[in-house]
Amino acid sequence: MIEVEHLACRFAAGWRQPAVVAVRHVSWCAPDGCITALLGPNGAGKTTTLRMVAGLLSPDNGSIRIDGLDGLREPRAVRARLGWLSDERGLYTRLTARENILYHARLHGLAEAQARQRTEQLAQWLELEAVLDRPTAGFSQGERMKTALARALIHDPPNIVLDEPTNGLDVLATRALRRILRRLRDEAGKCIVLSTHIMQEVERLSDQVVIVAQGRTVAQGTVNALRAATAQTDFESAFVHLAFGADHVGDGP
Numbered sequence: 336m337i338e339v340e341h342l343a344c345r346f347a348a349g350w351r352q353p354a355v356v357a358v359r360h361v362s363w364c365a366p367d368g369c370i371t372a373l374l375g376p377n378g379a380g381k382t383t384t385l386r387m388v389a390g391l392l393s394p395d396n397g398s399i400r401i402d403g404l405d406g407l408r409e410p411r412a413v414r415a416r417l418g419w420l421s422d423e424r425g426l427y428t429r430l431t432a433r434e435n436i437l438y439h440a441r442l443h444g445l446a447e448a449q450a451r452q453r454t455e456q457l458a459q460w461l462e463l464e465a466v467l468d469r470p471t472a473g474f475s476q477g478e479r480m481k482t483a484l485a486r487a488l489i490h491d492p493p494n495i496v497l498d499e500p501t502n503g504l505d506v507l508a509t510r511a512l513r514r515i516l517r518r519l520r521d522e523a524g525k526c527i528v529l530s531t532h533i534m535q536e537v538e539r540l541s542d543q544v545v546i547v548a549q550g551r552t553v554a555q556g557t558v559n560a561l562r563a564a565t566a567q568t569d570f571e572s573a574f575v576h577l578a579f580g581a582d583h584v585g586d587g588p
């Protein structure tokens with residue numbers, strides 16, 4: 336379970352760069368056995384929020400608890416309980432997929448034999464076997480996503496955080512990813528949090544939605560509850576209502 340409360344993050348001014356308040360007040364709770372979608376317009380603060388949850392950025396305010404552990408005070412224990420898929424995927428391009436995954440396994444302290452066995456299992460499960468021993472430099476978006484996902488899952492974390500996981504994926508790869516995430520939820524009871532701005536993704540995959548706009552959480556609930564709360568029949572209109580205000584709902588087709 337991941338709980339974030341009153342998160343705030345400001346990027347300090349730098350050369351030719353004014354200070355930016357990326358996250359002002361974000362709070363949400365993502366339970367186990369549930370897929371939580373963080374939905375918001377461009378620049379809403381989704382990636383910044385997830386980078387704080389992954390321990391890559393320190394918040395200026397607020398708290399992050401992962402399975403009850405304080406993310407700021409116990410970062411190592413939290414890292415062991417969290418799998419992180421960044422939107423850039425962050426693979427070492429000169430290493431093969433297998434080497435990328437094994438390197439991450441070593442960072443998590445897995446024994447060599449266990450790491451190798453688990454890499455094989457994940458490769459089979461994610462249908463990565465054909466490219467497992469190729470350098471990742473020439474990988475397609477789908478192959479890169481799957482390699483990065485295998486790497487994020489290597490230590491079997493109970494919590495999985497994915498930043499825009501379907502970015503750049505074609506329809507079949509998107510469907511495959513949805514199947515994988517549903518299995519992780521249903522068979523292993525994982526807590527899964529993903530960010531997106533694709534409405535269809537949210538409607539098809541998520542159990543609950545957190546809407547973030549201008550660095551603030553503006554709503555949390557199921558797709559149906561958010562539709563009902565805004566008296567909208569389609570989810571896109573409900574999202575526009577919540578993220579931009581009722582006046583903008585009429586702008587769409």
Ligand SMILES: Nc1ncnc2c1ncn2[C@@H]1O[C@H](COP(=O)(O)OP(=O)(O)OP(=O)(O)O)[C@@H](O)[C@H]1O
Pocket residue numbers: 346355356357358375376377378379380381382383384532
């Ligand atoms: N390293 C940084 N330095 C300065 N500003 C930043 C930095 N990272 C993000 N920002 C700014 O913080 C705000 C929130 O960005 P963030 O990437 O968290 O949004 P997002 O909701 O993930 O957007 P998108 O859907 O477009 O990816 C934006 O205005 C962005 O320009």
